[in-house]
Amino acid sequence: MAGADASSAAPTAPADWWRRLGLAGPVVQAPMAGVQDHRLAAAVCQAGALGSLPAAMLAPAALAAELQALRAATTGPFNVNFFCHTPPVPDAAREQRWRAWLARYYAEAGLDPQAVPAGAGRAPFSDALADVLEPLRPAVVSFHFGLPAAALIDRVKRWGSLIVSSATTVDEGLWLQDLGADLVIAQGLEAGGHRGHFLDDDLSRQMGLLALLPRLARALGVPVLAAGGVADAAAVRAARQLGAAGVQVGTAYLCTPEATTSALHRAQLAGDAARHTALTNLFTGRPARGIVNRLMRDGGLLSPEAPAFPLATAALAPLRAAAEARGSTDFTPLWAGQRADACRTVPAAELTRELLAAWSA
Numbered sequence: 001m002a003g004a005d006a007s008s009a010a011p012t013a014p015a016d017w018w019r020r021l022g023l024a025g026p027v028v029q030a031p032m033a034g035v036q037d038h039r040l041a042a043a044v045c046q047a048g049a050l051g052s053l054p055a056a057m058l059a060p061a062a063l064a065a066e067l068q069a070l071r072a073a074t075t076g077p078f079n080v081n082f083f084c085h086t087p088p089v090p091d092a093a094r095e096q097r098w099r100a101w102l103a104r105y106y107a108e109a110g111l112d113p114q115a116v117p118a119g120a121g122r123a124p125f126s127d128a129l130a131d132v133l134e135p136l137r138p139a140v141v142s143f144h145f146g147l148p149a150a151a152l153i154d155r156v157k158r159w160g161s162l163i164v165s166s167a168t169t170v171d172e173g174l175w176l177q178d179l180g181a182d183l184v185i186a187q188g189l190e191a192g193g194h195r196g197h198f199l200d201d202d203l204s205r206q207m208g209l210l211a212l213l214p215r216l217a218r219a220l221g222v223p224v225l226a227a228g229g230v231a232d233a234a235a236v237r238a239a240r241q242l243g244a245a246g247v248q249v250g251t252a253y254l255c256t257p258e259a260t261t262s263a264l265h266r267a268q269l270a271g272d273a274a275r276h277t278a279l280t281n282l283f284t285g286r287p288a289r290g291i292v293n294r295l296m297r298d299g300g301l302l303s304p305e306a307p308a309f310p311l312a313t314a315a316l317a318p319l320r321a322a323a324e325a326r327g328s329t330d331f332t333p334l335w336a337g338q339r340a341d342a343c344r345t346v347p348a349a350e351l352t353r354e355l356l357a358a359w360s361a
């Protein structure tokens, strides 16, 4: 781990980073793999904020198509987001134990466990993905789970994109700054989706945004964006008060018509179930926050039997498909943050304009 000293690192992007990009304010729509494509990103860009395209589950050809569609839909700057985990070495014994635990569900659904393939489903940032990205030179490229190898960071910097990644502790923020992040996202524990932690998987070190944001803002020379529970005007103002140089908002966009959030997921967001979100590693192998459902209740939320990220997903895929076909979310990852109550079925542009207005109020 890099032992960076905050005072020795020169800021590479000033607090008015968003003006330099030509945005109306420092509002970023969080990239959300699985629930959005270029349409949500484009709507946010058109409203004057930074739209994000999640690429974690896109192969190069699909990424190229999405980028082309996004560029055609907006002339504004945008962000493209990648995961940068180290792919795990498959562990046959662990996979076996995981499938043994799932056997009761296969039996209940009448599925043959032997017919279920293993596999990753999410690939980290690579030269092949960078080849697709380079001609577009997006204004911002963001990463989750740290940063890719130095050669890849240099490549992205050479073509001029700002580099952004999430920190869940002060140590992670200093590490990101030291390795070249131009902006750092303070991802509070309230956030929906995967925790971005990468230096230490001890969840007791994870902080709520109210604690994490001022500590990161004080420790870092680069601008810090607030994420996690920022879902309305009051939260945007509070983030600014606590030293944020902008906000990244995810959950609040889940019910906008431009998101691809499924009808089943939307129904859960709108109901009482959304009052209880929790961290679970059962869906992918890494802790992520979602609405508590049957798999999470049965599995005790965090299990050492779940294969390492992202290998846990494959064995669940047929169970999820079978359940969803009969209208059940028992095996669906219902990613959402603790402010799921703030989800509204309003156009993404309307929500974006509210968040922008709150920043400058």
Ligand SMILES: Cc1cc2nc3c(=O)[nH]c(=O)nc-3n(C[C@H](O)[C@H](O)[C@H](O)COP(=O)(O)O)c2cc1C
Residues within 6 Å of the ligand: 030, 031, 032, 033, 035, 054, 055, 056, 081, 143, 144, 187, 190, 191, 192, 193, 194, 227, 228, 229, 230, 231, 248, 249, 250, 251, 252, 335, 336, 337, 338, 339
């Ligand atoms: C459904 C969903 C999917 C997400 N997928 C990603 C992703 O692909 N990449 C990423 O960097 N962050 C992802 N996140 C996390 C967001 O970047 C961000 O940290 C979070 O949405 C902020 O908290 P909030 O949901 O309370 O607004 C996801 C969040 C949600 C809710």
